[in-house]
Amino acid sequence: MPLDAALKDAMLAAVPSLRAFAISLSGNVDRADDLVQETLLRAIANIDSFQPGTNMSAWMFTILRNLFRSEYRKRRREVEDADGSYAESLTSHPEQSSHVEFKEFRTALAKLPPDQREALILVGASGFSYEEAAAICECAVGTIKSRVNRARTRLADLLSIESAEDFGPDHTTRAILAAGGGRG
């Protein structure tokens, strides 16, 4: 199974956004990195099924998403999380600044149903089109659109944003200051 340098580079190039996707999905950096590692191994093992010329990043997102979902189904049987406390515990990871800056937002994100969360992240943060997100999630484009809409509505609700000011300058300024200060 030869893996040529160009494919390897394309895989590594996808890693930063795969991590961001995995962290957004799982809310946990260590788990996310394990998911990314597993994704890389699967991608290498199945490189023959990758169509050259297509989007390597989208292909790897599909692998990661499937891995996460099968793991999620397993975990759900293990952990009853009626009040969302498990979801909250997943969002804390104090030692890395960029992961705590958005604690409130992450906590809200963790409360979304997984279908809605992944749709929102793929479209709203990863920069995939609705069509690409639908391919990654193996569902209809209309389904993705409605999940993204429901996710936004629910987030606005959870974060009590009724107008831009509710999420206003204080929040944003603090986040920016924290981002600047945290990486110095």
Add this chain to the structure above:
Amino acid sequence: MKDDDKAGRPGQMQTELNQRKPRGRLGRDVQSKIGQQLRAMYDGVVSEGVPDRFNEMLRQLDEKKDQNEKGAD
């Protein structure tokens, strides 16, 4: 929800329009705030680049492959 709470807050004037929006539909500004926050969070992770463990893992796989190929010859 609690419109009274907003009285006297700085930037109040800009919110007046938004507050007239019907419930159940998000204003464009709210959507864009959520989008900003989401992207900022996401991009924060992206900017960390590729952690060493992944470079290292691929390097080790390459080495193993080389050894296997040499062994097979």
